[in-house]
Amino acid sequence: MRSRRAPAVAFALFDLGLKRLLVNDHDARQAEGLAEAVGHHRCAVVGDAAAALAGAAGLVNATPVGMSGFPGLPVTADALTREHWLADVIYTPLETELVLAARARGALAIGGAGMCIHQAAESFRLFTGRTADPARMGRTFAAAAARRNEVSTAAV
Numbered sequence: 001m002r003s004r005r006a007p008a009v010a011f012a013l014f015d016l017g018l019k020r021l022l023v024n025d026h027d028a029r030q031a032e033g034l035a036e037a038v039g040h041h042r043c044a045v046v047g048d049a050a051a052a053l054a055g056a057a058g059l060v061n062a063t064p065v066g067m068s069g070f071p072g073l074p075v076t077a078d079a080l081t082r083e084h085w086l087a088d089v090i091y092t093p094l095e096t097e098l099v100l101a102a103r104a105r106g107a108l109a110i111g112g113a114g115m116c117i118h119q120a121a122e123s124f125r126l127f128t129g130r131t132a133d134p135a136r137m138g139r140t141f142a143a144a145a146a147r148r149n150e151v152s153t154a155a156v
Helices: 006-015 028-038 049-054 097-104 113-128 134-155
Strands: 021-023 043-045 058-061 085-088 108-110
Touching (some): 006 021, 006 028, 021 028, 028 043, 085 097, 097 108, 113 134
């Protein structure tokens, strides 16, 4: 898990009660940088994401893997079970191959639309001092995503 969003995602998980975060990245320096940023006392770098997932409650994908233009899975689908949860912060596409694979294996899985909407609502509040309506933003996001999908489907 390493991207510009990774530290924010890590801190949000800690705010939600996560006690220990296991981090994997194909670039060990990136993983180590995240562990430094959030603190080694609550974060460990692991070399094998699938093996670490076997003893974990869930998985957060904060990498670009699975985003349009970055095909693939950050872990093999068979590493996911119905006992896991998955949060993928990617919202292009709305349902990544990872989200679909997790659901097919019985795991609770969500894509990045909610993250995008709530991040936008908080940004709106910070910039304007006014509270945004996440439900309204969600409807606008869904309509824009539907139009995007229509355009991309028509182009094929």
